[in-house]
Amino acid sequence: xxxxxNYAPQxxxxxxxxxPQRNAILHVLHHxxxxxxxxxxxxxxxxxxxRLTEPTVYRTLEDLAEKKFxxxxxxxxxxxxxxxxxxxxxxxxxxxxGGTVQVxxxxxxxxxxxxxxxxxxxxxxxxxxxxxxxxxxxx
Amino acid sequence: xxxxxNYAPQxxxxxxxxxPQRNAILHVLHHxxxxxxxxxxxxxxxxxxxRLTEPTVYRTLEDLAEKKFxxxxxxxxxxxxxxxxxxxxxxxxxxxxGGTVQVxxxxxxxxxxxxxxxxxxxxxxxxxxxxxxxxxxxx
DNA sequence: ATCCTTATTGCAACTTTTTACAATAGCACA
DNA sequence: TGTGCTATTGTAAAAAGTTGCAATAAGGAT
Numbered sequence: 001x002x003x004x005x006n007y008a009p010q011x012x013x014x015x016x017x018x019x020p021q022r023n024a025i026l027h028v029l030h031h032x033x034x035x036x037x038x039x040x041x042x043x044x045x046x047x048x049x050x051r052l053t054e055p056t057v058y059r060t061l062e063d064l065a066e067k068k069f070x071x072x073x074x075x076x077x078x079x080x081x082x083x084x085x086x087x088x089x090x091x092x093x094x095x096x097x098g099g100t101v102q103v104x105x106x107x108x109x110x111x112x113x114x115x116x117x118x119x120x121x122x123x124x125x126x127x128x129x130x131x132x133x134x135x136x137x138x139x
Numbered sequence: 140x141x142x143x144x145n146y147a148p149q150x151x152x153x154x155x156x157x158x159p160q161r162n163a164i165l166h167v168l169h170h171x172x173x174x175x176x177x178x179x180x181x182x183x184x185x186x187x188x189x190r191l192t193e194p195t196v197y198r199t200l201e202d203l204a205e206k207k208f209x210x211x212x213x214x215x216x217x218x219x220x221x222x223x224x225x226x227x228x229x230x231x232x233x234x235x236x237g238g239t240v241q242v243x244x245x246x247x248x249x250x251x252x253x254x255x256x257x258x259x260x261x262x263x264x265x266x267x268x269x270x271x272x273x274x275x276x277x278x
Numbered sequence: 279a280t281c282c283t284t285a286t287t288g289c290a291a292c293t294t295t296t297t298a299c300a301a302t303a304g305c306a307c308a
Numbered sequence: 309t310g311t312g313c314t315a316t317t318g319t320a321a322a323a324a325g326t327t328g329c330a331a332t333a334a335g336g337a338t
Contacts, residue, residue, distance in 0.1 A: 017285060017334050039324065053288055058325065060286090074268070078211070078219030092260055101258050111250050112269075119240050120274035121231055129213070130251075135259035156304045156315060178294065192318055197295065199316090217325095 007069070014067045021056050022064070024049040026084075035073060035081035074129050094134035103130070146208070153206045160195050161203070163188040165223075174212060174220035174239075213268050233273035242269070 007026050008018035016022075024045040029036060032044070042057040061082050064070045070082045073091055090108065092101040112123045146165050147157035155161075163184040168175060171183070181196040200221050204211040209221045212230055229242040251262045 012335085015285090019286065019334075021287075037324095042324095051288080054325075055289085055327085056287060063286095072217075074213040074217055078213050078217050080217030092254060092258055092262075094260065101260065103254060103258070107250060107253055111246060114246055115231060115242060115269065116271075119231055119242070121233065121240065121269075121271040122274075122277050123231075123269055123271035130254065130260075130262055132255075132260040132262035135261075138261050151305085154315090158304070158316065160317075176294095190318085193295075194297085194319090195317060202316095 010069070011067075014069075016063065016067060020049050021045075021052050022060055024052060025057065025060050026064075026069075029070065029082065029084050035075070035083045037079065037081050041082065090129060092130045092132065094132060094137055097134060097137050099134045099136075101134075149208070150206075153208075155202065155206060159188050160184075160191050161199055163191060164196065164199050165203075165208075168209065168221065168223050174214070174222045176218065176220050180221065229268060231269045231271065233271065233276055236273060236276050238273045238275075240273075 007023070011018050011022070025041055027048060028041055028044045036044075038054075038058055038061055041061065042052065042054055045057065046052050061070060061072075065072045065082060068085055071085045073081050073083070075081050075091065075093065090103040090105065092103050093099070115121065116123055146162070150157050150161070164180055166187060167180055167183045175183075177193075177197055177200055180200065181191065181193055184196065185191045200209060200211075203209045204221060207224055210224045212220050212222065214220050214230070214232060229244065229247065231240040231242050232238070254260065255262055
């Protein structure tokens with residue numbers, strides 16, 4: 001806990017409590033600045049707060065994602081990774097080399113509107129992942 | 140094995156062998172006509188071929204999906220379900236009631252082209268799932 | 279500062295998924 | 309029909325993820 005970021009007020013504003021477990025989890029996600037799997041989060045956050053357990057990690061990640069503090073991205077074979085919610089974006093993954101490109105949400109807006117009018121669904125920030133071959137792997 | 144569908148030649152054309160295990164798995168997917176989780180496939184296919192084991196199911200589903208005999212859809216919290224590959228489509232899922240709507244691929248084509256030109260990736264049949272609230276759950 | 283409500287956690291047991299490796303059995307070919 | 313190559317499988321064990329419930333503790337109210 002050397003950094004001074006305090007998520008407590010934001011959490012409380014959403015009816016969530018700040019606990020040392022959540023602090024450790026958020027701290028890890030903040031400093032790794034990328035996507036982490038629940039297991040990765042568990043292993044790292046455990047160093048900061050050894051009493052942390054797996055169920056807590058899984059539940060916390062789900063809860064924080066539901067309240068939009070985290071984004072859950074579905075990567076590869078049904079794997080899920082989390083990252084701190086910044087601006088909304090999606091992922092484009094090369095299934096040969098695993099390379100990842102971030103895709104802005106803007107180009108998806110039109111599609112969202114179309115789907116909403118044709119299905120009656122109201123689409124929200126759900127994460128979308130595209131798969132393909134990156135330019136290097138197309139040879 | 141009362142039905143007479145024979146996938147063997149198609150499998151062999153892809154360098155895959157036909158085994159009783161794969162037969163049972165394909166058979167189950169064929170007759171359930173929907174999305175099944177690996178566990179569901181395992182439990183049902185086991186009735187047809189009791190020697191079947193979990194690792195075989197997971198590997199087979201992955202292999203068959205890679206060769207496009209199956210489609211893998213990423214549903215909900217990183218869960219994965221499989222279905223026989225028919226025409227390409229995507230899913231729109233209500234995260235309140237779980238209701239699912241199929242989305243044709245056509246409306247996504249334009250987006251695919253845009254993303255390809257802006258990222259250099261060549262997109263393929265990767266499965267995409269959207270999340271939102273269905274009309275009933277919007278109240 | 280203390281109490282009270284209830285969100286959150288840990289525990290323990292369980293289910294699901296993955297991995298490594300040796301044994302098996304498709305199937306192409308002679 | 310038999311032989312050989314190797315894809316595929318089972319086994320065993322580990323890793324990852326889930327569930328129910330009782331105990332704990334966050335933080336608003338007194």
